[in-house]
Amino acid sequence: xxxxxxxxxxxxxxxxxxxxxxxxxxxxxxxxxxxxxxxxxxxxxxxxxxxxxxxxxxxxxxxxxxxxxxxxxxxxxxxx
Numbered sequence: 001x002x003x004x005x006x007x008x009x010x011x012x013x014x015x016x017x018x019x020x021x022x023x024x025x026x027x028x029x030x031x032x033x034x035x036x037x038x039x040x041x042x043x044x045x046x047x048x049x050x051x052x053x054x055x056x057x058x059x060x061x062x063x064x065x066x067x068x069x070x071x072x073x074x075x076x077x078x079x080x
Contacts, residue, residue: 006049016041 008016017037024032024040032040 006045006053008045013041 005013017034020037020040021032024030024037
């Protein structure tokens with residue numbers, strides 16, 4: 001089991017595993033079962049999960065900063 005699950009629901013995990021099985025079959029011509037797909041998913045969550053999660057947080061912070069600046073400009077525009 002992956003140490004980082006990032007709040008992924010069992011349904012989401014199942015969907016991801018199905019996508020991994022599909023990818024391996026279509027792109028590599030390899031049959032991958034439930035255990036294999038779970039191992040691949042856990043590997044990528046462990047290796048890449050933190051980096052992707054932190055990048056998403058950075059993106060949200062940038063978006064939030066821009067929108068707060070816009071809100072502040074709008075606020076001061078109300079002054080007469």
